[in-house]
Amino acid sequence: MTSDATASAPHNHWVLTFVCPDAPGIVHAISGAIVEASGNITESQQFSSADTGRFFMRLQVQAPTDQQQFEAAITPVAERFELDWQLDRVGRPLRTLVLASTAAHCVNDLLFRQRAGQLPVEIPLVLSNHGSLRELAAFYGVPFESQSVTDAASKALFERRILEAVEEHDIELVVLARYMQILSPELCEKLAGRAINIHHSFLPGFKGANPYRQAHARGVKLIGATAHFVTSDLDEGPIIEQNVVRVDHAQSPAELVAIGQDEESRTLTQAVKWFAEDRVLLDGARTIIFR
Amino acid sequence: MTSDATASAPHNHWVLTFVCPDAPGIVHAISGAIVEASGNITESQQFSSADTGRFFMRLQVQAPTDQQQFEAAITPVAERFELDWQLDRVGRPLRTLVLASTAAHCVNDLLFRQRAGQLPVEIPLVLSNHGSLRELAAFYGVPFESQSVTDAASKALFERRILEAVEEHDIELVVLARYMQILSPELCEKLAGRAINIHHSFLPGFKGANPYRQAHARGVKLIGATAHFVTSDLDEGPIIEQNVVRVDHAQSPAELVAIGQDEESRTLTQAVKWFAEDRVLLDGARTIIFR
Amino acid sequence: MTSDATASAPHNHWVLTFVCPDAPGIVHAISGAIVEASGNITESQQFSSADTGRFFMRLQVQAPTDQQQFEAAITPVAERFELDWQLDRVGRPLRTLVLASTAAHCVNDLLFRQRAGQLPVEIPLVLSNHGSLRELAAFYGVPFESQSVTDAASKALFERRILEAVEEHDIELVVLARYMQILSPELCEKLAGRAINIHHSFLPGFKGANPYRQAHARGVKLIGATAHFVTSDLDEGPIIEQNVVRVDHAQSPAELVAIGQDEESRTLTQAVKWFAEDRVLLDGARTIIFR
Amino acid sequence: MTSDATASAPHNHWVLTFVCPDAPGIVHAISGAIVEASGNITESQQFSSADTGRFFMRLQVQAPTDQQQFEAAITPVAERFELDWQLDRVGRPLRTLVLASTAAHCVNDLLFRQRAGQLPVEIPLVLSNHGSLRELAAFYGVPFESQSVTDAASKALFERRILEAVEEHDIELVVLARYMQILSPELCEKLAGRAINIHHSFLPGFKGANPYRQAHARGVKLIGATAHFVTSDLDEGPIIEQNVVRVDHAQSPAELVAIGQDEESRTLTQAVKWFAEDRVLLDGARTIIFR
Incomplete structure (x- = not known):
């Protein structure tokens, strides 16, 4: 999990969003998966809802992988924390x-x-x-x-x-x-x-x-x-x-x-x-x- | 009825507001009364309500009269056009x-x-x-x-x-x-x-x-x-x-x-x-x- | 000079604007000219500039006259008070x-x-x-x-x-x-x-x-x-x-x-x-x- | 590095801000240090400046540690990435x-x-x-x-x-x-x-x-x-x-x-x-x- 130091081609710019029950360790785990996919986080926002006990996150990540590889890295974390998640390319119409x-x-x-x-x-x-x-x-x-x-x-x-x-x-x-x-x-x-x-x-x-x-x-x-x-x-x-x-x-x-x-x-x-x-x-x- | 050319003492600065049934001749009549009171209009706003058929006006007037004199000038117009009106000094707390x-x-x-x-x-x-x-x-x-x-x-x-x-x-x-x-x-x-x-x-x-x-x-x-x-x-x-x-x-x-x-x-x-x-x-x- | 009581056809809806040296009697005189043209004032705004000593006014008037008649009614006032004025139809493109x-x-x-x-x-x-x-x-x-x-x-x-x-x-x-x-x-x-x-x-x-x-x-x-x-x-x-x-x-x-x-x-x-x-x-x- | 699942006493609510040269691995490293201090991230914002090549971050963290312990966890990361950093309690006047x-x-x-x-x-x-x-x-x-x-x-x-x-x-x-x-x-x-x-x-x-x-x-x-x-x-x-x-x-x-x-x-x-x-x-x- 790194910051925006390495420029990548725009087609390697991903947006990952997810919602899950709030629990310790989520951000650490997801950042690990991103590191594994050689990704750099360029934008990051999170919110814990006191109303519903759910945790929301949106990440923009530059990563030199294809979608299948990226998804493979995320899947174990998604299963462990019950993520409802979505991975897309930044800017895709x-x-x-x-x-x-x-x-x-x-x-x-x-x-x-x-x-x-x-x-x-x-x-x-x-x-x-x-x-x-x-x-x-x-x-x-x-x-x-x-x-x-x-x-x-x-x-x-x-x-x-x-x-x-x-x-x-x-x-x-x-x-x-x-x-x-x-x-x-x-x-x-x-x-x-x-x-x-x-x-x-x-x-x-x-x-x-x-x-x-x-x-x-x-x-x-x-x-x-x-x-x-x-x-x-x-x-x-x-x-x-x-x-x-x-x-x-x-x-x-x-x-x-x-x-x-x-x-x-x-x-x-x-x-x-x-x-x-x-x-x-x-x-x-x-x-x-x-x- | 004149514009703001002659400076008057602030204690001769009046605010006149009124509401009445909309009818031809109101503004002409009220401006005549102000001229009679030697007043200068320094601010003027009006509105005709399509909803209720009433006419609203607010005037600020500099006039070297006392309240009684000013009211005396306005009263005939107020009666003729059924004005619900109010005369006050500008800035009175x-x-x-x-x-x-x-x-x-x-x-x-x-x-x-x-x-x-x-x-x-x-x-x-x-x-x-x-x-x-x-x-x-x-x-x-x-x-x-x-x-x-x-x-x-x-x-x-x-x-x-x-x-x-x-x-x-x-x-x-x-x-x-x-x-x-x-x-x-x-x-x-x-x-x-x-x-x-x-x-x-x-x-x-x-x-x-x-x-x-x-x-x-x-x-x-x-x-x-x-x-x-x-x-x-x-x-x-x-x-x-x-x-x-x-x-x-x-x-x-x-x-x-x-x-x-x-x-x-x-x-x-x-x-x-x-x-x-x-x-x-x-x-x-x-x-x-x-x- | 009357308020908006009589509906007129839109093609008789005029906008009059003028600028002149500030002086007593302007509004009274212009309202008289509008009365003469059988006009009803439907919108009126004025401003006296403390910076330049000039008086500004914009009027919307419903009047059953043609442009020439309206101008004829205004001209004497315009000359007396040195108006820089303009008469136009409301809504003309x-x-x-x-x-x-x-x-x-x-x-x-x-x-x-x-x-x-x-x-x-x-x-x-x-x-x-x-x-x-x-x-x-x-x-x-x-x-x-x-x-x-x-x-x-x-x-x-x-x-x-x-x-x-x-x-x-x-x-x-x-x-x-x-x-x-x-x-x-x-x-x-x-x-x-x-x-x-x-x-x-x-x-x-x-x-x-x-x-x-x-x-x-x-x-x-x-x-x-x-x-x-x-x-x-x-x-x-x-x-x-x-x-x-x-x-x-x-x-x-x-x-x-x-x-x-x-x-x-x-x-x-x-x-x-x-x-x-x-x-x-x-x-x-x-x-x-x-x- | 976890989300806001565990409530802590307000006096254990920390705000960590830092600036450093942008480089891969910063967020991963700092999140590791926070995990080490048993901290939960409750608010997180970051920015990479294209103008100056610097990376900025602000984190709010709930952690059951005293300031010295927290600083000890952060210090190695701060030295490695040349952080200009500051740790404070949330709400301290x-x-x-x-x-x-x-x-x-x-x-x-x-x-x-x-x-x-x-x-x-x-x-x-x-x-x-x-x-x-x-x-x-x-x-x-x-x-x-x-x-x-x-x-x-x-x-x-x-x-x-x-x-x-x-x-x-x-x-x-x-x-x-x-x-x-x-x-x-x-x-x-x-x-x-x-x-x-x-x-x-x-x-x-x-x-x-x-x-x-x-x-x-x-x-x-x-x-x-x-x-x-x-x-x-x-x-x-x-x-x-x-x-x-x-x-x-x-x-x-x-x-x-x-x-x-x-x-x-x-x-x-x-x-x-x-x-x-x-x-x-x-x-x-x-x-x-x-x-």
Whole structure:
């Protein structure tokens, strides 16, 4: 276990994350495994949860090994300490499915940053219940499909298409970029821990529909946005990121909508970025974010 | 009606606020009355509420008149347009009663800034249900009384003492500076529009008790504080000011309490300052803040 | 002079701005002219500059007149008080020329928001010294021209093309959206008060080249961006808007560049929006922003 | 080297910080030493500086040893890797000398938070070149001395008294809490790395005197405060923390002073808190802050 003294090629830059019951000796053991794989630790973060008694760690390691060798070194430690672990290459683009409706701002931000190299994802498909973002997706060279949702039957078909697309493209993350349909409990269950939604309020305030109208009526002085994991308990999934912006009495509900869009875009994009970089871990109903 | 060209003595600096049904000709009429009083407008803000159809205005005016003369000039306009109006001298200290319990941070901030000349209030009394802030009040030369609240009877006595103090000291504003008792509906009614509370969360999230514990459990990424008017509908009074601060997964509920105290102090002090400067007007359940 | 009681068609919504020597009676006189034009004031802001002795005002007025009638009502007041004034329709798109080089983020933000209806500008041309943003402009349906700048002669040609384009398209605002060439003093002079630049630092810190590298070397804890009017005194023009974002020791200069881009985009777009809404007035080396 | 599984008494909670040339094997070696001392790592942060090739680490460790035993375990590693290291108890109050002049806000914030248990320092003396804060210090029970500075001779006497007090009270940190005298190069040298100043601007903008007046003249839209280490190169010492607050054209230089005071207090207090918790390390002209 060493520090960042030896430069390695980027393709030998690994990110290791794990969760396990807290116990003495974990870090010592894992550092031993990394030494065995000739690895240098370049970034390291840890957290012991007093709420759940679990230990969380994220390591970036430069190591001149292939994935199989690295995994072989880690496996004995993982078994001994009951690690729930994951090894990935730093910067590998995450296969991401984007769900959209008519609002362009979140989709535009994701696609623009993906192309600008600021977001380590690849987006094989934007799937929408409206056709209005087709041109936007085309500009960024991203395949686009739309399929109308008008009743229970068409909603079921749309959800079936989501699952097919997830299968077809080996999707690792589903992003609801102002997708305006509520997912069924079954779909929430199937996508648990790999679907992120943006809610246009500062949760837990103003759950449900028309949050900006609610915010106006209540006369709040800051409005916000919340990116969270999708669960069947609507607007109650673990929170990943939140931002707020100051408003005042003079702004109408319609103006709050326009002002809030910036917070929505940047909050969702930030959450997707952290997730794609393996910086988001779950501790019960809360998230651990290793920024 | 003129701009700020002629310097006047500060004691001739007036603040005029009013609310009325929105109608053509209001501003023209009021500006005429100011011209009649030989006044110069140095600050002017207005707002037409689409929600309630009411018109709000705040003016600062330099005028070489006494209060009676100025009021005489305004009265005809006030009657014609049904103004609910108020004329005061800029900078006149507002007579303020502070209610406290054991927490020192909000009281300290109010007293420090009052003495530093940053807060145009005079505080004839700090009234507490605990004795622990006696020394702090004494340092700032502010009278302090404590009276224990342990049951319904002692609570009623305490509330009676509040009303006596309001009467005795001509109190214009009651500030609940982390006063940890719920006011009775009768008292809320009597203090309507002139009592400000600080709630230690970003309302409407985390109403009620232990908001920091709730915030920790929910895993929010920002915590906040809300200064609002006291109403009998707990934590639902019109919001005056809110602030938030970023937190992360590593902070315990106890640490959130410590972090949140700064937001509480500055949010409450800001609300008191605006109120004392006649910058806070009520539009139904919302506040108009002429910053 | 009345408040916002009578709804008018949006095409009768006017914005009047003026600057003049501070003197008694200005507001009274201008309000009289508005009454004469049967106008209702819907927004009003004023400022008396203690630095320069000048008085600034911005009014939004709903009035059932045409421009000529409105101007006729104002002219006598304007002459009497030496107003430097401007009357425009609220929401009229400002004819805006965008200068660019290779960086896409600012241009993308301007074009996206213009199309989303969030920015009251029309952009007849993006003019660049590189060809790399051609596809982006095409996506938004905005004409694009590029012309290489490699030496004094080609620079002079480029500047001549700027002036031609200004003439040809009746340009009211020139936006340097990370345009990486220094304008000649002559061009600065010709575009005085109608060219806005985005500087990628929190001015007056880190003037000149490579501000993010400078910020890294100095170890600042916040980096920022500054939108300012272009003057021949480089990076010294009147500041319109600034924003900052927190950074820490771990970020390399390259990472600061990526982080700073968001601040650059939103700061420039905000400045352009305020300018297009006639909210930016000049008071010597400072700007008055009627937000 | 283990995680935070075994609770220990707080008096066995250690903080270890070190800096050394970056090299393979450091973390492995230091973790071995901690295992040897039966320690559990509860907090761990590291940074490799690409600028200086140095490696920085901060560890919190629960270990049932006394200081001598712990140091004995670490010493071989420290010698092998040329560590510049420090071992301390978590929460031990840092002996802090406060230098002041007439401004109360920073001193009040430090003393209030120290007494509230939010700032792990003990303050054996406030030393001022004015007598005006005597009562404030007395309220908090902190010894206070004043000694007038009017010329070179009295300034030399004052600086001699500083050094005596540092000696006399085993001072570990000198805080210039709006102390309005420039320290001599000799004194800066003697206090290098253990004296923190608050500058009332967002450095590197507005160095030197009257920064708020400069900020007003330049028309900046945000003003700020900077806490930095004192060096003989005035306002150029390594930056520890910075904050800003939004202002607008309407605020006079005097109002900027009042607004800025809050940023000054919280920025200085934050810097002192991090320093007292051994979270501030020096990397040339930059600071590493292990928040």
